Amino acid sequence: MDPQEISVGVVGLGLMGCSITTCLLIAGHPVVAVAPIASDLIHAESRVCNHLKHSFENGLVANGPEFYIDQLTITEDYAQLSGCKLVIECTIENIAIKESVFKKVEQVIASDAVLASNTSAIPISTLQKLTIHPDRFFGLHWAEPAHTTRFLEIICGDESDKSKGEYLYELSHLWSKEPILVRKDIPGFITNRLMYAMYREAISLVENGYATVEDVDRSCRNNAGYFMTLMGVFRWMDLTGVAAYHTVMKDLLPTLDNSTHVPKLIDDIVKVGGNGVSNAHGFYEYAPGEARLWEDTFTAFSYEIRELALKYPHDVVKQKLPKEPDL
Numbered sequence: 001m002d003p004q005e006i007s008v009g010v011v012g013l014g015l016m017g018c019s020i021t022t023c024l025l026i027a028g029h030p031v032v033a034v035a036p037i038a039s040d041l042i043h044a045e046s047r048v049c050n051h052l053k054h055s056f057e058n059g060l061v062a063n064g065p066e067f068y069i070d071q072l073t074i075t076e077d078y079a080q081l082s083g084c085k086l087v088i089e090c091t092i093e094n095i096a097i098k099e100s101v102f103k104k105v106e107q108v109i110a111s112d113a114v115l116a117s118n119t120s121a122i123p124i125s126t127l128q129k130l131t132i133h134p135d136r137f138f139g140l141h142w143a144e145p146a147h148t149t150r151f152l153e154i155i156c157g158d159e160s161d162k163s164k165g166e167y168l169y170e171l172s173h174l175w176s177k178e179p180i181l182v183r184k185d186i187p188g189f190i191t192n193r194l195m196y197a198m199y200r201e202a203i204s205l206v207e208n209g210y211a212t213v214e215d216v217d218r219s220c221r222n223n224a225g226y227f228m229t230l231m232g233v234f235r236w237m238d239l240t241g242v243a244a245y246h247t248v249m250k251d252l253l254p255t256l257d258n259s260t261h262v263p264k265l266i267d268d269i270v271k272v273g274g275n276g277v278s279n280a281h282g283f284y285e286y287a288p289g290e291a292r293l294w295e296d297t298f299t300a301f302s303y304e305i306r307e308l309a310l311k312y313p314h315d316v317v318k319q320k321l322p323k324e325p326d327l
Contacts, residue, residue, distance in 0.1 A: 003028035003174050009081040009109075011101050012090030013040040013074070015047075016118060016144055020090060022051040023147040025068040026061055027175045032073045032080050036091060036101060044074050051147055058303035060148065078104045085110075086171075088140055090118045098122070099130040106132045114164055116140040120192055124157035125185045134159040138168060139182075141189055148302040150309060152177040157185050178314055194233075204257035207265050213283050229309050 007030045010021050017033070017040075024031050025048070033048075035041045052065035061068075073080060081087055087109055089101050098117060105115060116138045117127055128134035139155030152172050156165045165181060172179040182189050188196060202216045211219075227236055237245050269282060276282035280291040313319075 001171060001174060004030070006086065006171070007032065007084045009034065009084035009087035009105070010090055011036060011078075011081075011087065011105065012092075012118075013044040013047075014090065014092075016142065016146065017090035018044055018047040019051060019144055019146040020088060020118065020142055021072065022048050022055070022145075023142075023175050025052070025071055026055065026147055028071075030071045030073075032075065032084055034078055034081065035074065035076050036097075038076065041074065041076065045069075045072075048072065051145070054299065054303065055147060058307075060303065060306070079108050081105060082108045082110075084113060086114045086116065086168075088116045088118055093119060093121050095122060095127070095130075098127060102127075102131050112136070114138065114168065116168070118142055121188065123185055123187055124155045124160070128157040128159055135161040136164055138165060139185075139189065140168070141191070145299070145302055148306045150176065150178045150306075151191070152179045153182055153189050153191060154179055155182040155185060155189050200259070200263070201257050203263040203265050204259070207263060229305065230312050 008024050009032045010017050010024070011034045013021070013033055013035045021031050021033050021044075033044060035044060049065045049069060052061070052068055055061045056064050087105050089098060089105070091097050091101055098119070102115065109115070111133060114136050115131060115133075117124070118140055119127065120141055124137070124139040127139075128137035131137050134157065137157060138160055139153065139157070141153035141155060143149040143151035152175070154165055154168045154172065156162060162183070165183070169179050169181045180190055186193070198220075202220075205211050205216055206213055231239070265283075272281075273279070274281035277286070277291045277294050280286040286294075
């Protein structure tokens with residue numbers, strides 16, 4: 001696969017769309033970035049350039065922003081997607097808006113081009129029913145910032161052509177990902193199902209007075225945060241003794257929160273307009289300028305943790321095993 005010969009379209013140029021665009025440019029793809037909202041045009045190029053600048057300063061790439069930006073077309077014209085072999089929709093989690101985007105995209109792209117959505121919550125099997133060619137439709141679930149993280153879920157819907165899913169799986173390795181191919185559609189996919197189970201339990205512990213928000217976050221940072229960059233939960237259980245987890249599960253699982261409603265703690269924040277760091281109103285209180293500092297600090301951290309994580313790829317131990325002798 002030569003990324004320079006695979007033009008990719010991105011529709012939606014918010015925070016996520018801009019970092020996905022950056023990832024694709026770094027990989028060598030020509031990118032056509034469509035702004036379905038005119039206001040996105042105001043900030044899109046500067047956001048992408050800023051990502052590329054930080055990537056250069058942190059050694060992620062060997063060239064400055066000008067080297068990559070020549071491969072980027074930012075437009076409101078969907079017709080410019082006509083030569084793209086892959087188009088990724090990155091709009092908000094609203095089915096009506098996504099359907100509108102799919103119709104505009106499918107009017108101009110080739111019948112064998114792949115269409116994907118960066119949804120994190122809507123089932124792919126539901127979205128692909130809104131398209132002309134459901135067999136070429138997939139979910140591509142990224143993590144922010146897309147150009148520094150190794151995470152990517154490729155989700156097949158009920159009608160997806162698995163061979164095209166395998167194509168995306170191979171292609172995503174060019175994006176410096178360790179991808180997950182979700183072969184059967186399920187709400188929330190893999191990562192969100194794991195994470196939201198933890199979010200629910202975290203909120204339950206705070207709401208029921210067992211710990212503070214700060215205590216729960218400290219627990220995550222100093223336990224799961226200590227091993228999860230290297231290994232996932234199954235390898236961790238293998239490493240630390242499967243039998244012990246079996247014993248604990250028998251007594252602990254029945255006591256975990258299994259509520260199906262949105263917890264009051266988060267509901268109260270959202271009802272008064274809170275959105276976390278983006279408007280300095282969330283689970284934590286933020287002094288003037290503190291929220292922006294959290295954004296800047298996370299950006300710096302994402303580059304540093306990436307550098308460490310790349311020293312420990314998924315097959316790091318296999319690489320250390322003695323090589324089998326040639327027969």
